[in-house]
Amino acid sequence: MVLFPKLKRYQALMRLLIVDELAGSVRQLSLLSCLPYATTYAYLHELKKQGLVKSVLIGRTAVFSLAISRSEQEELQYRLGLPTVPARALSEFPEVEVLPLVGDFPELQIEKANTKEEMLVRALTLSKNNPVLLRTLPLLTEKLGAMGTDLLNYWASKLKVKQELGFLLDLTAELSKKKKLSGLARRLKDKRRRRDSFFFEKENDLKGFEAKLVERNTPALARKWHLKLNMSLDVFESTYNKFSNTL
Known part of the structure; x- marks a missing residue:
C-alpha cells in the first residue's frame, strides 16, 4: 500500500474513519483528529485518490467516509495496529x-x-x-x-x-x-436559532389547551435553548x- 507510512503517521485520523466509522467534513475531521486543517484536507484527498475514502456533497460541504469493504477495513485496522473496539x-x-x-x-x-x-x-x-x-x-x-x-x-x-x-x-x-x-x-x-420547538416527539401535534399547558410548564432553562416540554425543573x-x- 503506497500510503502505508503516512497512514501510520496519521493514526488519529485513521482511527476516526476506521474504528469509530465516522463520516465528516474536513473541518470536523481536523478538529476531532487534532491535525491542522490543511494537513487533513491534503491527506483526505490523497486517500480519495487511492480509493480508500469517498466523498459526497451535502449542500456545499464535502463529507468524507471510508470506501472499502469490511474485510479490507479489518486488514487495514490490523496493519495499523488500531484497537478493535466494536460498537x-x-x-x-x-x-x-x-x-x-x-x-x-x-x-x-x-x-x-x-x-x-x-x-x-x-x-x-x-x-x-x-x-x-x-x-x-x-x-x-x-x-x-x-x-x-x-x-x-x-x-x-x-x-x-x-x-x-x-x-x-x-x-x-x-x-x-x-x-x-x-x-x-x-x-x-447556535445564535441563529430563534424558533422554539417541542422536545418530545409526541408533543409536536399538540394544539389548544394541551399546547398551552406545555408552554406554561416549560422550565426557563429549556426556553433558553428554544425548547418546550411539559416537565418542570422540580421533576428533574x-x-x-x-x-x-x-x-
Whole structure:
C-alpha cells in the first residue's frame, strides 16, 4: 500500500474513519483528529485518490467516509495496529448502570455506540420519546465526567439534537453545581436559532389547551435553548436528589 507510512503517521485520523466509522467534513475531521486543517484536507484527498475514502456533497460541504469493504477495513485496522473496539449497546457502557430503572429502558439495549460522547447523544435522542429516560440523563451526564467537545458537537449535529444537548448540559450543571458543563453547553449554542420547538416527539401535534399547558410548564432553562416540554425543573430535581448519592 503506497500510503502505508503516512497512514501510520496519521493514526488519529485513521482511527476516526476506521474504528469509530465516522463520516465528516474536513473541518470536523481536523478538529476531532487534532491535525491542522490543511494537513487533513491534503491527506483526505490523497486517500480519495487511492480509493480508500469517498466523498459526497451535502449542500456545499464535502463529507468524507471510508470506501472499502469490511474485510479490507479489518486488514487495514490490523496493519495499523488500531484497537478493535466494536460498537456496544448503550446499556453495556459501565456509566449507564447508574441510571435508575435502567432495566425499564429496552431501547438502551438495542441502540449502539463506540464512544461515551456518542452514547450520551444517542441516549438523549432516545429520550425524545421517553420522558422517564430524560429525567435520568443528568445523572448519566455527571457520571461520564470529562468529555470531548468536538466529538459531542459532531454527534449532536449528526443526530440533529444540538439544542437538546445544550439544554441537558446546562441542566446537569444546575443540578450538580458543576459549572464546567455550562461552559461546554455554550460551545454548542447556535445564535441563529430563534424558533422554539417541542422536545418530545409526541408533543409536536399538540394544539389548544394541551399546547398551552406545555408552554406554561416549560422550565426557563429549556426556553433558553428554544425548547418546550411539559416537565418542570422540580421533576428533574426530584429524580436527581433521589439518586445522586449513587454517583
